[in-house]
Amino acid sequence: xxxxQYPHTIANGAGETLTFERRVPGKTGPxxxxxxxxxxxxxxxxxxxxxxxxxLTVRHGTIGYQRLGEAEQFAGVxxxxxxxxxxxxxxxxxxxDELRCDxxxxxxxxxxxxxxxxxxxxxxxxxxxxxxxxxAYLAHRYRSEFKMLEIPDFVQRFIFPVMIVIGHxxxxxxxxxxxxxxxxx
Numbered sequence: 215x216x217x218x219q220y221p222h223t224i225a226n227g228a229g230e231t232l233t234f235e236r237r238v239p240g241k242t243g244p245x246x247x248x249x250x251x252x253x254x255x256x257x258x259x260x261x262x263x264x265x266x267x268x269x270l271t272v273r274h275g276t277i278g279y280q281r282l283g284e285a286e287q288f289a290g291v292x293x294x295x296x297x298x299x300x301x302x303x304x305x306x307x308x309x310x311d312e313l314r315c316d317x318x319x320x321x322x323x324x325x326x327x328x329x330x331x332x333x334x335x336x337x338x339x340x341x342x343x344x345x346x347x348x349x350a351y352l353a354h355r356y357r358s359e360f361k362m363l364e365i366p367d368f369v370q371r372f373i374f375p376v377m378i379v380i381g382h383x384x385x386x387x388x389x390x391x392x393x394x395x396x397x398x399x
Contacts, residue, residue: 222330226337227341228256232249249315254312258305260282262300263319264358265321266319268318270305272293272315277290277293277308348386351386351390
């Protein structure tokens with residue numbers, strides 16, 4: 215399993231950089247603290263952290279954010295946006311300058327590993343999206359913790375398992391030997 219030294223910075227090659235600065239004790243488990251830099255118009259797709267709270271405090275720029283089924287909202291410098299565990303959400307840089315935020319996720323669980331692998335795959339693919347076989351593996355393996363709502367349920371439940379078999383057959387997943395076990399509560 216990968217272990218991380220802090221600070222630990224990852225970039226997806228498409229306008230998002232995350233720096234994980236430290237793990238500290240939190241109310242619900244270890245809290246992973248860090249910061250992000252997001253290029254204009256960029257940000258993660260609609261997703262859910264089943265067990266984790268995520269908060270972003272804007273230090274520079276304007277963040278756009280949306281909870282599933284709600285209207286888009288915006289926050290500026292000094293404002294904090296918090297997404298509770300299990301709350302589907304997305305956010306993006308809604309301005310013309312870089313968006314810079316301080317952030318935390320609690321409990322940390324496997325988020326650092328998951329995002330590091332997704333970002334690595336995107337960067338290697340030279341795309342805003344990770345390699346399809348790798349995305350299928352990671353999304354399926356960590357489905358108890360995270361869900362990407364932009365990927366239809368049918369694809370996640372039926373197509374991903376077939377893709378994972380193909381990925382194993384072509385040796386695509388050797389890099390995930392020793393990956394941390396998914397959290398199940």
